[in-house]
Amino acid sequence: MLSEKVDYDLILVRYGELSLKSRYVRRYFENMLVRNIKNVFRRHGLSCRVEREWGRIYVFTDNVSSGVDLLRRVFGVVSVSPAFRTVSSMDSVSKLAVGVSKKFLCGDMSFAVRVTRTGCHVFTSRDVAVRVGRDVAAVTGARVDLDRPDFELFIEVRDDVSFLFTEKIVCVGGLPVGTQGRVLVLVDSFYSILAAWYMMRRGCDVVFVVVDDSFLSCLDSFLSKWNMESKIISANVSCRVDLYSMLDRFFLDEGCDAIVTGYSMYMHSDDVLSSIMLLKKHVGHLFLHPLICFDREMMDQKLREIGVLV
Amino acid sequence: MLSEKVDYDLILVRYGELSLKSRYVRRYFENMLVRNIKNVFRRHGLSCRVEREWGRIYVFTDNVSSGVDLLRRVFGVVSVSPAFRTVSSMDSVSKLAVGVSKKFLCGDMSFAVRVTRTGCHVFTSRDVAVRVGRDVAAVTGARVDLDRPDFELFIEVRDDVSFLFTEKIVCVGGLPVGTQGRVLVLVDSFYSILAAWYMMRRGCDVVFVVVDDSFLSCLDSFLSKWNMESKIISANVSCRVDLYSMLDRFFLDEGCDAIVTGYSMYMHSDDVLSSIMLLKKHVGHLFLHPLICFDREMMDQKLREIGVLV
Numbered sequence: 001m002l003s004e005k006v007d008y009d010l011i012l013v014r015y016g017e018l019s020l021k022s023r024y025v026r027r028y029f030e031n032m033l034v035r036n037i038k039n040v041f042r043r044h045g046l047s048c049r050v051e052r053e054w055g056r057i058y059v060f061t062d063n064v065s066s067g068v069d070l071l072r073r074v075f076g077v078v079s080v081s082p083a084f085r086t087v088s089s090m091d092s093v094s095k096l097a098v099g100v101s102k103k104f105l106c107g108d109m110s111f112a113v114r115v116t117r118t119g120c121h122v123f124t125s126r127d128v129a130v131r132v133g134r135d136v137a138a139v140t141g142a143r144v145d146l147d148r149p150d151f152e153l154f155i156e157v158r159d160d161v162s163f164l165f166t167e168k169i170v171c172v173g174g175l176p177v178g179t180q181g182r183v184l185v186l187v188d189s190f191y192s193i194l195a196a197w198y199m200m201r202r203g204c205d206v207v208f209v210v211v212d213d214s215f216l217s218c219l220d221s222f223l224s225k226w227n228m229e230s231k232i233i234s235a236n237v238s239c240r241v242d243l244y245s246m247l248d249r250f251f252l253d254e255g256c257d258a259i260v261t262g263y264s265m266y267m268h269s270d271d272v273l274s275s276i277m278l279l280k281k282h283v284g285h286l287f288l289h290p291l292i293c294f295d296r297e298m299m300d301q302k303l304r305e306i307g308v309l310v
Numbered sequence: 311m312l313s314e315k316v317d318y319d320l321i322l323v324r325y326g327e328l329s330l331k332s333r334y335v336r337r338y339f340e341n342m343l344v345r346n347i348k349n350v351f352r353r354h355g356l357s358c359r360v361e362r363e364w365g366r367i368y369v370f371t372d373n374v375s376s377g378v379d380l381l382r383r384v385f386g387v388v389s390v391s392p393a394f395r396t397v398s399s400m401d402s403v404s405k406l407a408v409g410v411s412k413k414f415l416c417g418d419m420s421f422a423v424r425v426t427r428t429g430c431h432v433f434t435s436r437d438v439a440v441r442v443g444r445d446v447a448a449v450t451g452a453r454v455d456l457d458r459p460d461f462e463l464f465i466e467v468r469d470d471v472s473f474l475f476t477e478k479i480v481c482v483g484g485l486p487v488g489t490q491g492r493v494l495v496l497v498d499s500f501y502s503i504l505a506a507w508y509m510m511r512r513g514c515d516v517v518f519v520v521v522d523d524s525f526l527s528c529l530d531s532f533l534s535k536w537n538m539e540s541k542i543i544s545a546n547v548s549c550r551v552d553l554y555s556m557l558d559r560f561f562l563d564e565g566c567d568a569i570v571t572g573y574s575m576y577m578h579s580d581d582v583l584s585s586i587m588l589l590k591k592h593v594g595h596l597f598l599h600p601l602i603c604f605d606r607e608m609m610d611q612k613l614r615e616i617g618v619l620v
Contacts, residue, residue, distance in 0.1 A: 202603050273490070
């Protein structure tokens with residue numbers, strides 16, 4: 001839905017969950033997120049300058065549209081808005097709003113102005129909304145409709161700087177990769193890749209152990225889609241016991257915290273718990289089975305969502 | 311959406327997933343599902359007679375409306391339809407359809423007739439749809455609209471017996487409880503109850519170990535809502551190590567296949583993997599953490615859906 005009609009100044013990046021954490025942990029998570037964002041932009045040859053303040057990251061790039069597309073798939077990013085920036089005066093905010101609205105609005109449309117404000121100013125949020133609403137209506141001929149507008153203008157006045165945007169684009173959410181340890185994912189079905197995706201979304205670095213090379217091309221396209229540079233180990237084993245001892249070794253070699261499978265109850269065999277127990281018996285480390293309670297429909301739908309199944 | 315306007319003959323019960331299984335396993339699962347359905351009806355003092363055929367269960371009860379309400383929350387039931395039954399002749403099917411439609415339809419509404427047929431008959435599905443459509447239109451004055459009808463009439467012709475229904479009510483789905491082993495759930499937060507719900511939905515019998523009596527009332531109301539008669543063990547322990555040894559004992563005493571927690575990454579502590587590892591170190595059995603990749607929003611929403619949070 002990103003409009004191509006206008007040249008945005010920057011991208012507002014929102015991240016969630018971190019508000020639960022202490023200041024110290026939060027700073028660590030933010031650093032990781034900024035690092036991941038910069039890496040993704042660099043890998044795609046896009047310019048990227050990041051500014052940040054409490055609870056918010058601002059990304060400046062030459063290509064906002066492509067930047068938004070990348071940010072959609074950065075774990076930890078909850079939503080983004082391509083935005084304009086100006087100084088926090090009534091005149092300049094209104095001038096910007098009118099300029100932007102002229103590109104989007106015409107006489108038979110309705111619009112609403114939503115204002116939030118933090119800091120110390122001589123005007124209130126309501127003052128801004130009233131003034132901008134009046135000016136935009138006068139220039140475009142559009143009418144104000146606060147309940148079901150065709151078009152919304154969001155204005156955030158933050159101390160000396162104000163931001164204006166027209167859409168919030170939902171992104172993948174979760175936690176920045178690298179904040180939650182490292183896991184070894186046993187790839188023996190497409191569902192393993194889904195399990196890996198869920199672990200990445202919860203902030204884990206992932207190392208893949210692929211037992212059948214036919215999964216490699218799928219895994220490659222998955223990783224490139226999600227902009228991940230994970231290590232892939234090909235383990236062509238002749239029997240399960242060999243696999244178990246290999247898993248054991250890879251786990252230690254790679255300094256992992258857990259081994260992850262794509263197993264779910266009732267998919268793999270009539271008695272999944274016994275199979276898992278067998279695995280556990282042979283490999284002493286911590287196992288996680290994030291899909292254990294998923295049913296097939298949920299998994300297939302999610303695999304399509306993340307671009308593994310088509 | 312169950313209409314109170316008519317007296318239904320029976321409830322059609324659909325269950326999924328089982329089609330993946332061998333005939334033998336499928337029969338075992340069906341038996342378990344029928345047993346669970348009968349138990350729930352008996353516990354609520356509702357009459358219940360069950361007939362079944364390949365892939366379908368028919369429940370006859372004096373109170374179809376209450377029966378549907380119970381079946382919504384029986385694990386393994388994918389959807390239900392309150393339905394009418396008649397012999398598979400054009401005349402009787404059409405007569406029934408006209409009788410039912412008169413209660414629901416009036417002249418300014420549109421309707422569609424959807425017919426499926428299995429078995430050997432002198433007419434096709436299309437013949438039935440055409441005849442019923444014509445008769446219903448003639449009597450009610452409503453018009454046929456196959457694309458966006460106000461009202462749908464579903465007719466299933468199955469050998470000698472035909473069924474007619476007007477809605478499919480989505481139920482909880484999953485697998486019949488009792489088909490997938492027995493798990494011990496450590497209740498140390500509301501999320502543990504959610505984890506238990508997911509395990510039940512995948513067919514597991516659940517035994518609860520409650521470490522804090524303040525969860526008991528919530529657990530009671532959860533179990534009664536979902537019609538489960540699970541064992542609850544109160545374990546008031548002074549330290550974690552006591553808890554670990556108790557879990558070990560309960561696991562063996564109760565003949566469990568796994569210990570389940572409601573742990574998720576980033577909820578419990580900054581380093582959930584380490585906490586899980588600690589648990590694992592002290593208790594030798596198989597652990598499952600079905601919520602490990604859930605974020606808080608997903609969990610809270612699901613808790614509300616299953617009636618634990620309000």
